[in-house]
Amino acid sequence: MVSHPPPLAKQIVFTAKAMREAFEEALTSAGGSLGTWVVLSALRDVGCVSQTALASHVHLEGATITHHIDRLETAGLVRRLVDPVDRRVRRLELTEQGEALQARLLEAVIALERQVMTGVTRAERELIEKALARIQANLASVAERLPEHAPAR
Numbered sequence: 001m002v003s004h005p006p007p008l009a010k011q012i013v014f015t016a017k018a019m020r021e022a023f024e025e026a027l028t029s030a031g032g033s034l035g036t037w038v039v040l041s042a043l044r045d046v047g048c049v050s051q052t053a054l055a056s057h058v059h060l061e062g063a064t065i066t067h068h069i070d071r072l073e074t075a076g077l078v079r080r081l082v083d084p085v086d087r088r089v090r091r092l093e094l095t096e097q098g099e100a101l102q103a104r105l106l107e108a109v110i111a112l113e114r115q116v117m118t119g120v121t122r123a124e125r126e127l128i129e130k131a132l133a134r135i136q137a138n139l140a141s142v143a144e145r146l147p148e149h150a151p152a153r
Helices: 008-029 034-046 051-058 062-074 096-116 122-145
Strands: 078-082 090-094
Touching: 008 034, 008 096, 034 051, 034 062, 034 078, 034 090, 034 096, 051 062, 051 090, 062 078, 090 096
Parallel strands: none
Antiparallel strands: 078 090
């Protein structure tokens, strides 16, 4: 019987799961969560934006992003402002507390990355980044071809 190596997809899935768990633990240890990281980092990257624009930027649905924003606003990390052009629209921005927490979370993520990338050369990292970008593009292409009403798993 010919032995075949396990599918690469299996290694990617298991590595992604372990990385996500370590990532979430690093964020928790720094005083945040994955949801907090997603919103605060996006606001740091794009600045003061509407909730709709933020949801689109981070690829979250309206109800999910609203839950995160409500929680972060209550904690004093973000604030909602009335849009000067359209009073029906609320724009979001980081507070000083939000900026400080986002900086702590970023430090934690960078420290984790240093740990998990130990022994990986710059050239290997570049190859990993290119390969992951290609895989993501291929996955997007596969998703576009899937039937819209495929059965749930």
